[in-house]
Amino acid sequence: MDAVDRDILNIIQSDFPISPEPYAEVGRKVGVSGDEALERVKKLLAGGVIRKVGPFFDAAKMGHKSTLCAVQTPDAKIGEIADIIATYPEITHNYLREGDPNLWFTVIAPSEERIAVILSEISQKGEVGPIHNLPAKKMFKVKVDLRIKGD
Amino acid sequence: MGFNEIDIALIKELQKDVYLTADPFQRIADTLGLSLDHVLEGVRDLKERGVIRRFGAALTPANAGFKTNAMIVWDIEGRDGLKIGEIMASHPRVSHCYIRPSFEGFPHTLYTMTHANSEVELQGIIRELCTKSGLKIFRILRTIRELKKTSPVYF
Numbered sequence: 001m002d003a004v005d006r007d008i009l010n011i012i013q014s015d016f017p018i019s020p021e022p023y024a025e026v027g028r029k030v031g032v033s034g035d036e037a038l039e040r041v042k043k044l045l046a047g048g049v050i051r052k053v054g055p056f057f058d059a060a061k062m063g064h065k066s067t068l069c070a071v072q073t074p075d076a077k078i079g080e081i082a083d084i085i086a087t088y089p090e091i092t093h094n095y096l097r098e099g100d101p102n103l104w105f106t107v108i109a110p111s112e113e114r115i116a117v118i119l120s121e122i123s124q125k126g127e128v129g130p131i132h133n134l135p136a137k138k139m140f141k142v143k144v145d146l147r148i149k150g151d
Numbered sequence: 152m153g154f155n156e157i158d159i160a161l162i163k164e165l166q167k168d169v170y171l172t173a174d175p176f177q178r179i180a181d182t183l184g185l186s187l188d189h190v191l192e193g194v195r196d197l198k199e200r201g202v203i204r205r206f207g208a209a210l211t212p213a214n215a216g217f218k219t220n221a222m223i224v225w226d227i228e229g230r231d232g233l234k235i236g237e238i239m240a241s242h243p244r245v246s247h248c249y250i251r252p253s254f255e256g257f258p259h260t261l262y263t264m265t266h267a268n269s270e271v272e273l274q275g276i277i278r279e280l281c282t283k284s285g286l287k288i289f290r291i292l293r294t295i296r297e298l299k300k301t302s303p304v305y306f
Contacts, residue, residue, distance in 0.1 A: 009210065016170075020191070034173060042171055051209045052208070054206070057305060064305070090303070092303050094299035094300075095297055137249075137260075138233065138250040140249065143246060144246040145246070146266055148215060
C-alpha cells in the first residue's frame with residue numbers, strides 16, 4: 001500500500017462520489033487517472049484490504065430489528081458453532097473475543113420473533129447457551145472510518 | 152419509513168456488485184430503465200434520509216494495518232449513561248458506541264469498539280477514554296478472530 005492507495009482509501013471510506021464517474025473524481029483528488037484509481041481499488045479488494053464497496057443501510061430505517069448476542073462457547077465447539085452461525089444470512093458479524101462470554105455475533109432480521117427463532121435454533125443445534133440477547137437501548141455512534149496514516 | 156416501488160427497486164440494485172466499474176450508477180440506471188440523474192438523485196435522497204448511513208468502502212481492519220481491535224465494555228458506575236455515551240462517542244477512535252442490557256455476571260452496559268494499530272495505541276485510546284469519561288471499571292474484549300462478516304440483504 002503506497003501513499004496514493006492510502007489517500008484513495010481515506011476518501012472512499014466515507015465519501016464515495018455519487019456521480020456519473022466516481023473513480024474519475026477520486027483520481028482527480030489524488031492525482032491519478034480514473035482508470036488507475038479503479039485498478040488500485042480492485043487490487044485492494046483482491047488483497048483483502050477492502051471488504052466491500054457500496055451502500056450501508058440503517059437497519060432500523062429499513063424496518064429491521066438488530067441486536068448483539070453473546071454466548072460462552074468451549075474452545076472445542078467454536079468451529080461447530082461458527083459453522084451453524086454461518087448458515088444464517090441474518091447474522092452478519094461473528095467474532096471470537098477474549099473473556100466470558102467469548103462468542104459475539106450480530107443479528108439483523110425483519111422482526112424480534114425471527115431473531116428469537118434464530119437464537120433458539122442455534123442454542124438447540126449447537127447445544128450451547130444461554131445466548132444473551134443484548135439489543136441496544138441507546139445507539140450513540142456507528143461510524144467506522146479507519147484513517148490510514150503513512151509509515 | 153415508507154418506500155415506494157421505485158425506492159425498493161433501487162435499493163435492490165444498489166446492493167448488487169457494480170461498484171468496481173467506471174460508471175456504476177449508469178449501469179444501475181440501465182438495469183432499471185431510469186435516467187442516470189434519476190438514480191443519482193435517488194441515492195442522494197436515501198443518504199439524506201439516513202436510509203443509507205454510509206456509502207463507500209468497508210475495510211477489513213486487520214488487513215488495513217489495524218491489528219489490535221477491541222470491544223471495551225464499561226460499568227457506568229451509577230453515572231448518567233446518556234451523558235457518558237455521548238462523551239465516549241465523541242472520541243474519533245471509537246467506531247461504535249451503545250448502551251445495552253446487563254446480564255448475570257456481566258454488569259457492563261456501555262459498549263465501545265475501537266480499532267488500533269498496536270497494543271500500545273489501544274492502551275493510549277483507553278487512557279483517553281478513562282480521562283474523558285471518569286470511568287474506571289471496564290473490560291477489554293480484544294478480537295481474537297473474525298469468524299463472519301457480511302452485509303445484510305434487504306428486500
